[in-house]
Amino acid sequence: MDHDSDENLHSLRITARGAKAAIEIDGKRVDPGALSGYTLTHREGEPPQAVLYSGDYVDSVFEGLARVSVADLPDPGPAAAVFLSAIDAEELERSALARPDLGTGPHSLTQAMLTQLVEWARGL
Template identity: 55%
Template sequence: MDDELHQVRISASHATATLALDGRDISKQVRGYQLSQAAGAPPVLVLQMSQLVKDDFEGLARVVIGDPPDPGPAAAAFLAAIDAGELERQVLARHDLMDGGPNELTRAMLRLLQEWARGEWKREVADGVPQ
């Protein structure tokens, strides 16, 4: 592994970014990146290379190939922390539960779990006022 640090420039604008490594634009070869730094250590840039790249890349770089994380363990931990009674109470109180479609209870539970996973959870108290 090359231990030499390389010049990295990232110019991000909304949903797009320009990435340059040692002055060479590699933006079209990269589908994603993650930049992190631990205290007292140099930054680490993880590049997720595009599967559509046909160009060659030549040069020295400290390379870390990033694989998307497996969502299974995080999903299992999230679901294990769910209070079944609270889930049932919240779903039965939803305005979109009674749509008459097939599997409406299951669909409402899945929508609520998605909202909770995104941090959009609001517990209702007995008088209907959010807590």
């Protein structure tokens, strides 16, 4: 990337108060409902970079020049598919049936299996 030229940089102002933030790019306010968040990074020798996420805000204030990118949140489907394909069905059933919170009502085994999968996904 060519960081020597200011032509690719935009003026960025972020003012956050509580759960709300006002974001301006080149003096134009971004619709608050259009974004779900943002990240700011800055590496030595490079201009700061702001990444804006589509559809609440983080408490922060930033004002200056930055390269601005608008990003969509990654699709969790492919990562979920990889995780689920690595699950041993016997181990899942055994673990779900051994859970102390396994109920006796309709769908309780399915609920126990889903709870077990969430725990495994979190590394518990």
